[in-house]
Amino acid sequence: MTLLHMALLGSAGLILFSLLLAWLSVGVALTPILGVGLVVLAGLVYALFGLARFELTRISSLYDMDVAPLTWRPRRREGFGEYVRSLGRNVSNGRMWALLGSLLFSSLAGSLMLTALQMAVRSSIVAFAPVLQADNADPLGTVPGLWGFQTPVSQAPWLVLAALLGIAVVIGLVFLHRMVTVGIVGSIARETALVERVRTTAVQREGAVRAAEVERTRIERDLHDGVQPRLVSVAMTLGLAHQQIDTDPQQAKELVSEAHASTKSAITELRQLTRGIYASVLDDRGLDAALSAIAGRSHIPVGLDIQLNGRYPRVAEAAVYFAIAEALTNAAKHSRAQRCQVTVRVREHEGQQILWARIEDNGTGGARITPGGGLDGINNRVLAAGGTFNLDSPQGGPTAVEVNVPCAY
Structure with a gap:
């Protein structure tokens, strides 16, 4: 599958980049004419972004890589100025240029691979021509050779070596394509994973801070509305009992009993409150x-x-x-x-x-x-x-x- 990808890119990739270069030249040349070239250059940005997304999809599907998609950075506000700034943010997107570099490398490697493959095929045909076309050999011991020239039969071993060299170059370019493109896309994947990890950590930290704030507010509310008034009531009841302990011991005893019951209720509320903070069970x-x-x-x-x-x-x-x-x-x-x-x-x-x-x-x-x-x-x-x-x-x-x-x- 990699060989097929490289063959297609080797056939059309360099032509595509030549067209993009011509597109850029036209845009720059037309810019002085009422800014018409700016529209052409804006279209070029969209084309480059589309090619980068194509390259990311191609590599991730070819080598079964889980990579976050390349996303267009949209406008943050309305207005033409914000649209221009949005284009600038996308032009400065390093991921896009890395993927375009991967596509250019794949096109160059594919072109070299096609040349090496052609050399291997032709050398193989010429090397085995004496066997396949023995009846066509002339008295001088030559057969129809490479690129139309007559090739002596004695050069067949060198042609076999050239064919093997061409095959080795093809295999080497295939592995080189995998190593370079996976390295580029893998670095993008690692960067994306790091950004996602930072975002997740920030969300977790924000959630922890908000949870702590909500919990603190709840504890303050429960203490203020529940336990605190009950303890104040206990203190007041004990104060009344202290005042009446000499003049009216029976009334003081009843007040102490009331304070005791309120204290047990306060302890129960405190237990419920601490259970809400963390359950020891x-x-x-x-x-x-x-x-x-x-x-x-x-x-x-x-x-x-x-x-x-x-x-x-x-x-x-x-x-x-x-x-x-x-x-x-x-x-x-x-x-x-x-x-x-x-x-x-x-x-x-x-x-x-x-x-x-x-x-x-x-x-x-x-x-x-x-x-x-x-x-x-x-x-x-x-x-x-x-x-x-x-x-x-x-x-x-x-x-x-x-x-x-x-x-x-």
Whole structure:
């Protein structure tokens, strides 16, 4: 297949580049005439970009390479000036010029390959002509030779050597084509992978920051609205008891009992608050037990279908745990659901284990991600763990939340 590619490019590639050079010359020559050449040069940019995309597709399909496609850099705003700047950004695209260089090299290598192949074929024909055309040999011992000349029979070994040399050049050019083009496209693939990795890291960092901010806001709200007023009430009750302990011991005893009950309630709220930060049962007994505890505390019936094999990284387990806990809380508060179903599996994706969870309720639907809301918190936690979050909640229900968290990243 590589030989066929090189033969086609060797036949048409250099002609194509000659036409592109002529196109450039015409554009430059017509530029002083009312700027007509600028339109021609703009068209040349599109043509070069199309050839670069063709070369990327050709190499990636020929050698089965997984490479991100070459994308046109669009305008960021409306207006002619922005259009010109967009063309400039695409002209300065290093990936495009690297691919055009690969196409030019392939065309030159293909042209040389065709010349070497022609030499090998002709030398082979002439070398074996004495055997094939013995009746046509003249008394001087010559046969119709290379390029129409008469070739002495004694030169047949040299012609065989020339044929073998031509074949060796063809094979060498094929391997050279593979090495150079794969190197160029591979460097582009590595650059693309690095850019994608940086983008993913930035998204994960942003998700972690937002998740921490949402969690901090939730803790502040719970402390301010729940635990703090209860502790203030305990302090005031104990203060009243202290004032009445001498004059009215019975009333003081009742106040102390009231403060004691309020203190136990505050401790319970603090435990719930710390459970929302991190569930210790995850460390002690794993994700299955932690989810069973959530289902047991839920205000609506929860069906669990969990199939796990042992323990998984703490980050992955925590992300899935909090996603399920928050989804069940939202369902209890907003969906008016009668039942929820939680399914957890371990899946394989590109050689990596993925913790997959689906939480579905039969409520009214219409759930949306709002900044600072519970679903936004799920999304941020999952992004910070390197996973993905999907929400499907049409009006009228049902609502389904899916999370995928890699067990290592």
